[in-house]
Amino acid sequence: MARKRFDDSNCSVARALNQVGDWWSLLIVLHAMHGTRRFVDFHQELGIAKNILCDRLARLVDNEVLKKVEVGEHGSRFEYRLTGKGRDLFPVVIALRQWGDKWNPAPDDAGLNLRDRATGQPIQAVQVHNTKGDPITVRDVFIPIASAPGRKKDSA
């Protein structure tokens, strides 16, 4: 029966994917981060069907990733702007971009050159660090057996 939803999952990754884990949502957020605000601009830049775009924008607004604001004086023009929650997806998007640049480079493209406004330098690679500041991989972490023993380690 259709797509399974994870609103009630006890895994925060599943809950996150429930909000931005479909094909279009993260791309919409990405373009919003690059300055796109208008329906038609999302439509043209993404090549997304308009009904799907309607649905995704509405869902992102429902989930408070975007907010829909009327622009102009009589309310027939709208902008979709990132909320704080939406802007907080920045590390996710950057991590995904880095992964894509590293493992699936386009033949012609050298990756998007994002730079820091303050320094003018490219941004650093996103990494996971321990409290000492050392970068760590998935092999360096473990899940302490603390709460709710006897269960699976991390269900769905």
Add this chain to the structure above:
Amino acid sequence: MARKRFDDSNCSVARALNQVGDWWSLLIVLHAMHGTRRFVDFHQELGIAKNILCDRLARLVDNEVLKKVEVGEHGSRFEYRLTGKGRDLFPVVIALRQWGDKWNPAPDDAGLNLRDRATGQPIQAVQVHNTKGDPITVRDVFIPIASAPGRKKDSA
């Protein structure tokens, strides 16, 4: 007509989402990071339909995120293990988990307690940094106007 694919997109985020951007793939990778390797374990832990799991595992293997290895002596048991490419999704998963923990906390759940094996301490939040090491947000970055001017800032 079905789902649009982005294999040829000049955006690495779109290409990345093409490989792990569906509902299940990242959850499979997440569970693989937590140690799951067997078909039946993915099936039970995720509650995913078996045909969908087959498809996703095959696609993740095709995309070299997982590798399928025979275990046992006569090749009727398999394990799906993360490749280096798959393990490199660690920052993506962690960033997504942090976002979910922050903005969609489960009422009962205090977030998964991931710890560094070396220090025993919880891992640090994933952030984007500039070259000076300062954390930056989406508002601190810009795209230098270098190649291909006159175009949109970043198509699809």
Add this chain to the structure above:
DNA sequence: CTAATTTGGTTTCTTAACGCAACCTTATTT
């Protein structure tokens, strides 16, 4: 002032994907 265009959608229809359940084959266990 009227016609065309833009914006932000909604509707219809077709096709593809998801989910369930049943089935299947090859081991292994009882």
Add this chain to the structure above:
DNA sequence: AAATAAGGTTGCGTTAAGAAACCAAATTAG
């Protein structure tokens, strides 16, 4: 010898995605 487990495959019904057409309100062009 029968039952169970692993790792799927096959049908089938439901749902979601995509294209294209249509639409109303507002703006711009002529």
